[in-house]
Amino acid sequence: MRLRPVGPHALLAEVGDARSALGLALWARTAGLGVLEVVPAAETVLFDGVDDPDRLRERLAGWSGEPPAVSRGPVEVPVTYDGDDLDFVADRWGTDVAGVVERHTATGFVSSFCGFAPGFAYLAGLDEQWAVPRLDTPRSRVPVGAVALAGSWCGVYPTASPGGWRVIGRTDVALWDATRAEPALLAPGTPVRFVRA
Amino acid sequence: MTLHVRNPGPLTTVQDRGRPGLAHLGVPRAGPLDRPAADLANRLLGNDPAAAVLELTLGGLELTSDRGVWVVLTGAPAPVEISGTVRRHAHAEWLAAGDVLRIGRPSSGVRSYLAVAGGVDVEPVLGSRSTDTLAWVGPPRVEAGSALPVGDSEGRPAPHDTPRPPAPGPLRVHPGPRADWFAAGALDALCATAYGVGAASNRIGLRLEGPPLERVRTGELASEGMVLGAVQVPPDGRPVVFLADHPPTGGYPVLAVVEPADLWQCAQLRPGETVRFRRA
Structure with missing residues (x-):
């Protein structure tokens, strides 16, 4: 792990990949590190609101590098597979639409980190060989609930927004609700299964 | 008690100390851009430091109150008028029931802070009354016709110690x-x-x-x-x-x-x- 200072009150931990970042972030949340924010991302974890960066460095040295512990059953997300990019994805994967649905519903995903919008989770689980490129020109409006792929990530749009991911379907599940005790359905560390609606 | 907004100006939002701790869910922290000015406004009225204030962008706010309340404007020095009478910047002023408070355009700076005794008491969202303008988590932006509830306060304002404002520089x-x-x-x-x-x-x-x-x-x-x-x-x-x-x-x-x-x-x-x- 490499630690880079980010101003006087934050440290950025480089751990190389999203799985390690999630593992470190989940450990950090339970370890009582005395920081305000623990923000996992694709290859890093940001620790912000740090009173004593030297002390945090010592504590982080105590992380064993264990993989993320998934402590509960998956959240099921019912999907209607009718997205505009289904044929494109099927073509890339060398299969048909039914083959795309089969692989997507058979994959065990886990939320690695959130970003882009409140409750937008980057879901890991697809093998790198099934990575798909983003749209060259993002759509100006992707509807709420759109289930989409980019690279080997899967994501579900919590609100309507512009977006460049390949849309394969849609769900009625509320990904984000600021009035819930847990506003994000797919907070980092949450296991996810997609099922046919 | 309720403030009734007649004109919000270019952009007016409610801000308190924001909602840090939710970045991992994709939620911005929000909060006042000029924190010392917002803190000063609350101190001048004896408010809780966490009380919500209004952040004005280039002034332009016009509102009335259905009951008398102490108010103060800090930050960018915009003209303050109450029912046509010029009032002071960074000074607690009495807004009587039905009087019209008008904030003009500041002569310098961008963001002014209007505090009311008792604080702006809109419903918190995820523990904060701040509006974030990226994802629009929090109360909606202030519009003409917005009715903003005000929290309870007691008597004349008792200003806390008010330190010198920070000096600008690189x-x-x-x-x-x-x-x-x-x-x-x-x-x-x-x-x-x-x-x-x-x-x-x-x-x-x-x-x-x-x-x-x-x-x-x-x-x-x-x-x-x-x-x-x-x-x-x-x-x-x-x-x-x-x-x-x-x-x-x-x-x-x-x-x-x-x-x-x-x-x-x-x-x-x-x-x-x-x-x-x-x-x-």
């Missing part, structure tokens, strides 16, 4: 986590240049215009967590200083981080004005 910067993406001396170049404030600056970021900062690494940086005050440099080489509503993660390298105590100045810089940096 923004002090710390080296950022991705300084190695830039040519050697890029931080010195940042500190040697007078940048113009771009017209697209807002609560999300202060956009700067000047000679582009040269990158030595090309390609994409994997998206990573961003801090308040991060000086992010997109491919065009023109830096953006991340302010209260910044996205919690971003994919452009951060060359420097502005000293937190200096960030309030970013709230008051107008498009076309210049800003300088120096090493912390």
Whole structure:
């Protein structure tokens, strides 16, 4: 792990990949590190609101590098597979639409980190060989609930927004609700299964 | 008690201390851009420091109250009028029931803070009454016709100690986590240049215009967590200083981080004005 200072009150931990970042972030949340924010991302974890960066460095040295512990059953997300990019994805994967649905519903995903919008989770689980490129020109409006792929990530749009991911379907599940005790359905560390609606 | 807004001006939002701790869910922290000015407004009325205030962008606010209440305006010095009578900046003033409070356009700066005794008491969202203008978490922006509830207060305001406002100066910067993406001396170049404030600056970021900062690494940086005050440099080489509503993660390298105590100045810089940096 490499630690880079980010101003006087934050440290950025480089751990190389999203799985390690999630593992470190989940450990950090339970370890009582005395920081305000623990923000996992694709290859890093940001620790912000740090009173004593030297002390945090010592504590982080105590992380064993264990993989993320998934402590509960998956959240099921019912999907209607009718997205505009289904044929494109099927073509890339060398299969048909039914083959795309089969692989997507058979994959065990886990939320690695959130970003882009409140409750937008980057879901890991697809093998790198099934990575798909983003749209060259993002759509100006992707509807709420759109289930989409980019690279080997899967994501579900919590609100309507512009977006460049390949849309394969849609769900009625509320990904984000600021009035819930847990506003994000797919907070980092949450296991996810997609099922046919 | 309720404030009735007749005219919100260009942009008025409710702000308290924001909602830190939710960046991992993709939620910006929000909060006042000029924190010392917002704190001063609450102190002058004897409010709880966490009470919500109104953040005005270039003034323009007009409102009435259905009951008498003490009010104060701090930050950018905009003219204050109550039912046609000129009142003072940074001074507790009595707004009687039915009187009209009008805030004009400030002579300098951008953001003024209007506090009311008892605080603006809109329903909190995820523990905060702040409106974030990136994802629009929090109460809606203030509009003509908005009715803003006011919390309870007692008697005349009893101002807390009011320290001298901070003095402006160059923004002090710390080296950022991705300084190695830039040519050697890029931080010195940042500190040697007078940048113009771009017209697209807002609560999300202060956009700067000047000679582009040269990158030595090309390609994409994997998206990573961003801090308040991060000086992010997109491919065009023109830096953006991340302010209260910044996205919690971003994919452009951060060359420097502005000293937190200096960030309030970013709230008051107008498009076309210049800003300088120096090493912390």
